[in-house]
Amino acid sequence: MLSLIVAVANGGVIGKDNSLIWHLPNDLKFFKEITNGHVIIMGRHTFESLPFLLPNREHWVVSRNKGFNAPDGVRVFSSVQSAYEEAQQLDVAFVIGGAQIYEAFLPYVDRMYITEVHHDFDGDTYFPEFDADAFTVVSESDGTVDEKNKYPHRFVTYERKGRV
C-alpha cells in the first residue's frame, strides 16, 4: 500500500526556500511514529533539505539526474513509475514530499496523513489540489497547542474510497 504524509498550512503552503517553515514538535513526533521502520519516498529537493538521514527508515529518492550521488543505503529511482512499482512489493511505503513528488504520486496513493496547520505562512511550495470526494476521512484529532507547539493543528487521515 502507498501512503502519503504531509503537513499543510493555510492555502496549501508546505515549504519555502527548500525547507519547512514552521516548527511543530507534535507533528515531527507524529511523522516519526507513522513512518518508523518503513520506506520513505521523496524528491531530490526534499532529500537535500534533510539535515541527516532519518534513523530506522529506508530512503528512496526520485531524481532524473543521472549524476546525483546518494549516500550509501539510499536508493535512487529515475522515475516515479519505477519507485511505485517497487513500492507495491511492500506492505506500506510513505511518500514524504515535496510538492512535485506529491503531485506525481497522488493518483497512486491509498492513504493520506495530512496535518493541517491552521496558520498563514508565506511560502513558495504548495500541496496539490486533490479530489476530496475520492477519499473518506477515517480519523481526525486536534493536536495540543502549547508553548512548543504554537500553531493550531489537526491530524486528518484519508483513505481512498474503494481501494483500501
Ligand SMILES: NC(=O)c1ccc[n+]([C@@H]2O[C@H](COP(=O)([O-])OP(=O)(O)OC[C@H]3O[C@@H](n4cnc5c(N)ncnc54)[C@H](OP(=O)(O)O)[C@@H]3O)[C@@H](O)[C@H]2O)c1
Ligand atoms: N510540509 C511538508 O510536509 C513537506 C514535506 C516535504 C517537503 N516539503 C517542502 O517541499 C519543498 C520541496 O518540494 P519541491 O517540489 O521543490 O521538490 P521535491 O518534490 O522534493 O523534489 C523535486 C525533484 O524531484 C525529482 N523529480 C520530480 N518529479 C520527478 C519525476 N517525475 N521523475 C523523476 N524525478 C522527479 C527532480 O529531481 P532532479 O532535479 O534531481 O531530477 C526534481 O527536481 C521544500 O520546501 C520542502 O521543505 C514540505
